[in-house]
Amino acid sequence: MKKSNGRTGRKRRRRKRLEGFMDGVNCSHQLEYIELKKWLKERGFEDSNLRPAEFWGTGRGLMATKALRAGDLIISLPEKCLLTAGTVLSSCLGGYIGKWKPPVSPLLALCTFLIAEKHAGEKSPWKPYLDVLPKTYTCPACLDPDLLILLPEPLKKKAQEQRMMIHELFVSSKAFFSSLQPLFAENTGIIFNYSALEWAWCTVNTRTIYMKHPQRECFSLEPDVYALAPYLDLLNHNPNVQVKAAFNEQTRSYDIWTNSPCKKHQEVFICYGPHDNQRLLLEYGFVAMDNPHSSVYVSPDTLLKYFSPLDKQRKAKVSILKDHDFLENLTFGWDGPSWRLLTALKVLSLGADEFACWRRTLLGDVISASNEQQALDTAAKICHFLIEETQHVLLQLKRDKENLKTHVALVEMLRSEDLRILQKSAEILCNLNLAKP
Numbered sequence: 001m002k003k004s005n006g007r008t009g010r011k012r013r014r015r016k017r018l019e020g021f022m023d024g025v026n027c028s029h030q031l032e033y034i035e036l037k038k039w040l041k042e043r044g045f046e047d048s049n050l051r052p053a054e055f056w057g058t059g060r061g062l063m064a065t066k067a068l069r070a071g072d073l074i075i076s077l078p079e080k081c082l083l084t085a086g087t088v089l090s091s092c093l094g095g096y097i098g099k100w101k102p103p104v105s106p107l108l109a110l111c112t113f114l115i116a117e118k119h120a121g122e123k124s125p126w127k128p129y130l131d132v133l134p135k136t137y138t139c140p141a142c143l144d145p146d147l148l149i150l151l152p153e154p155l156k157k158k159a160q161e162q163r164m165m166i167h168e169l170f171v172s173s174k175a176f177f178s179s180l181q182p183l184f185a186e187n188t189g190i191i192f193n194y195s196a197l198e199w200a201w202c203t204v205n206t207r208t209i210y211m212k213h214p215q216r217e218c219f220s221l222e223p224d225v226y227a228l229a230p231y232l233d234l235l236n237h238n239p240n241v242q243v244k245a246a247f248n249e250q251t252r253s254y255d256i257w258t259n260s261p262c263k264k265h266q267e268v269f270i271c272y273g274p275h276d277n278q279r280l281l282l283e284y285g286f287v288a289m290d291n292p293h294s295s296v297y298v299s300p301d302t303l304l305k306y307f308s309p310l311d312k313q314r315k316a317k318v319s320i321l322k323d324h325d326f327l328e329n330l331t332f333g334w335d336g337p338s339w340r341l342l343t344a345l346k347v348l349s350l351g352a353d354e355f356a357c358w359r360r361t362l363l364g365d366v367i368s369a370s371n372e373q374q375a376l377d378t379a380a381k382i383c384h385f386l387i388e389e390t391q392h393v394l395l396q397l398k399r400d401k402e403n404l405k406t407h408v409a410l411v412e413m414l415r416s417e418d419l420r421i422l423q424k425s426a427e428i429l430c431n432l433n434l435a436k437p
């Protein structure tokens, strides 16, 4: 075919180069994926739609081997490939779990299984799956404490809670782990150590699919909703795609259909849910760029800083906001301050003569032009304060955290996205002021 040297040809070649850059690097020839595919085939899974690949921006994921159209089935993973709390009960751990009082949770059963099978190495029937699992994670529980303090609120608090929760799980599970000693030649204290539990917990938290199982007596009352799904769990998240996923009772397989077309050789995504970046970092250890669900939170302390302590109704206003759940989840988003944030600001801005109208304010009524204006002015001030705070943290991150590169990059990405959201909000607030007669 004749090569086009004109502008159209150049454009086409540039577009192709760009698309090539977005395509991933195929890694299906690597031994670990060959072994995994063999293992899956033995369990009835064969796949012609996807192959593992490394992608710029999202890391390891699955690439489409052919164009996928809306409505296509992306993957159908047989039940035999799934790792559930039921799998754990059928293993040699089952008898020990059945006897243990108070009963362990389905989550702890899965964690225990992962640690035990990893320890078994070559002898584990799950080895091909274990070999492709990440060695480390970037959930807040695994972040350096120096970095945790640079996270925005309320993520910082939730991150500390996550750390503490895993710690408490470890302490409270020690006796159960010891009860497994007859199964191991080595000391269980060495096998089931804190970092092994942290790794297993992050594996379950970041990779399981939701699958509700009936309550079993040998487990505690915590819901049994987890299933590890080898290979399927290589699918990365994109907030802009739509998929349908469910366990098919007839075929006894876990199926995912896409509603978003995908070109051949591009990354196939699923959507983990309409999560903002704080939630993505907390639960999955990553941040999505241009996430439409992302927002920046305004803490009650920051909010109240902008209102005079001399306001005689201040205490009553704060109580009203608290009682009506208007002190949390106040945010700036890509489309400016949220309705909840503006409403809280309007209540706090009510003049002495307007205070009686607080109920109408909560319902969204306009009380006065000056009340509206004060709320917008305060929103702009808070927005600028948060911009400065975020810029300050970004500078701090650049300065002295050389040794923690991956983790710093993650916090930097979260804060940079926050900065973009705040700058967009500041612009919207400024335009609102300019548009006023």
Ligand SMILES: C[S@@+](CC[C@H](N)C(=O)[O-])C[C@H]1O[C@@H](n2cnc3c(N)ncnc32)[C@H](O)[C@@H]1O
Pocket: 057, 058, 059, 060, 061, 134, 206, 207, 233, 234, 235, 236, 237, 238, 283, 284, 285, 286, 287, 288
């Ligand atoms: C179910 S796994 C997906 C496969 C994973 N990338 C892997 O290599 O095993 C979920 C993890 O993938 C990563 N991930 C998912 N979506 C991502 C995205 N859009 N950008 C960056 N990392 C992503 C996060 O580390 C997350 O915890």
